[in-house]
Amino acid sequence: MLKTLFSKQLLILLAVTGLIMVSCKTEKKETKEEVEVVDPETKTKDSIAALYKKLVDSLQPISDPLVTHIYTADPSAHVFNDTLYIYPSHDWEAGIPQDDLGSHFDMKDYHVLSLDSVGGEVTDHGVALDIKDVPWAGRQMWAPDAAEKDGKYYLYFPVKDTLDIFRIGAAVSDHPAGPFKAEDSYIEGSFSMDPAVYKDTDGTYYMYFGGIWGGHLQRWATGEYVNEDKYPADDQPALAPKIAKMGDDMLSFAEEPKDILILDEEGKPITTGDNQRRFFEAAWVHKYNNKYYFSYSTGDTHNIAYAIGDNPYGPFTYQGIILEPVVGWTNHHSIAEFNGKWYLFYHDSTLSGGQTHLRNVKMTELTHKEDGTIETINAYKNQ
Numbered sequence: 001m002l003k004t005l006f007s008k009q010l011l012i013l014l015a016v017t018g019l020i021m022v023s024c025k026t027e028k029k030e031t032k033e034e035v036e037v038v039d040p041e042t043k044t045k046d047s048i049a050a051l052y053k054k055l056v057d058s059l060q061p062i063s064d065p066l067v068t069h070i071y072t073a074d075p076s077a078h079v080f081n082d083t084l085y086i087y088p089s090h091d092w093e094a095g096i097p098q099d100d101l102g103s104h105f106d107m108k109d110y111h112v113l114s115l116d117s118v119g120g121e122v123t124d125h126g127v128a129l130d131i132k133d134v135p136w137a138g139r140q141m142w143a144p145d146a147a148e149k150d151g152k153y154y155l156y157f158p159v160k161d162t163l164d165i166f167r168i169g170a171a172v173s174d175h176p177a178g179p180f181k182a183e184d185s186y187i188e189g190s191f192s193m194d195p196a197v198y199k200d201t202d203g204t205y206y207m208y209f210g211g212i213w214g215g216h217l218q219r220w221a222t223g224e225y226v227n228e229d230k231y232p233a234d235d236q237p238a239l240a241p242k243i244a245k246m247g248d249d250m251l252s253f254a255e256e257p258k259d260i261l262i263l264d265e266e267g268k269p270i271t272t273g274d275n276q277r278r279f280f281e282a283a284w285v286h287k288y289n290n291k292y293y294f295s296y297s298t299g300d301t302h303n304i305a306y307a308i309g310d311n312p313y314g315p316f317t318y319q320g321i322i323l324e325p326v327v328g329w330t331n332h333h334s335i336a337e338f339n340g341k342w343y344l345f346y347h348d349s350t351l352s353g354g355q356t357h358l359r360n361v362k363m364t365e366l367t368h369k370e371d372g373t374i375e376t377i378n379a380y381k382n383q
Helices: 007-017 040-058
Strands: 027-030 035-038 071-080 083-091 109-115 123-130 137-139 145-149 152-161 166-173 196-199 205-209 242-245 281-288 291-297 304-309 316-323 333-338 341-348 360-365
Touching: 071 145, 071 333, 071 341, 083 145, 123 152, 145 196, 196 281, 205 281, 281 333, 291 316, 291 333, 316 333, 316 341
Parallel strands: 071 360
Antiparallel strands: 027 035, 071 083, 083 109, 109 123, 137 152, 145 152, 152 166, 196 205, 205 242, 281 291, 291 304, 304 316, 333 341, 341 360
16 A cells, blocks of 8 residues: 555556556567566556656645755754754665665765755755764664754764664764764663754753654663564553753763653543554654644654644644645654744655655745644645
């Protein structure tokens, strides 16, 4: 089953064009010179892929990719020194088959992008950190984030260690674009993925993190890593994202990570079975009118959702959807204010014709309504 915004349209087109076929025979194409044996399953898959690309190409995106010379994803945006910096993942074709653990997302370095004005030239500052320069790293450099304190810049990144367990590392630079020098080990007490560091208005820094499925949050339910995937029952509270106050050195936690509660309109925790609203990955926090907005991806339902609270630790009450599904399986974002306006930073896979592991970062204006809720965004004009 195709889990993208195209699922319904694609099935209709397949039915109309007769591409859904049941066959036990092998089709032969004969010429005088050769006989070509065609596997009907392969032929069907190729036809579906071609039709999918045609659908992708027919879309009218509301935003263009910020860069097209490389594939980028998971954009974390910050304003440093009046310049907008974006810290994305760097996608590439690793040739690894797709699976539910995200093995095909085998990123190995980070680039930093910057721009002085919206719509202006985007600068790629090159490789800011390479996996070979992280002493403890094994594989898969996923969605990063960054922060600044006292003139130093910190890059936070999830990567599997040599035991193939996701940890969160830190690297330091004198410049927001790097290059960054990684610490000798990961942040003690860190686990899972998708770090997002929020600086509150009182100068306190917090890290939000976590992700289920390939992010392994489900393997830390006991507080220790267990190499087995266990989830609460569908009617029980869903696995919670984590928060930890950062230490003064910005390289450590000042406390044990705590759970973040996401509540429904009745004040009850969102449950495991409520995959339209439960947390999956991609935590982000911004503050607007003294309210904390905790936004995140719902994963297998492909939305960017959000909840609002009065405290950086939560609880947060679910409000709705910020961004509807985009081309590709994943949906990952950040939110930042720049030159007096708020923007949503996100990705899709339009640049690669819909290949879910080859994405491109984009940005669009975000609107807070008078009641504090956020206008839902559809990334395509004709959908």
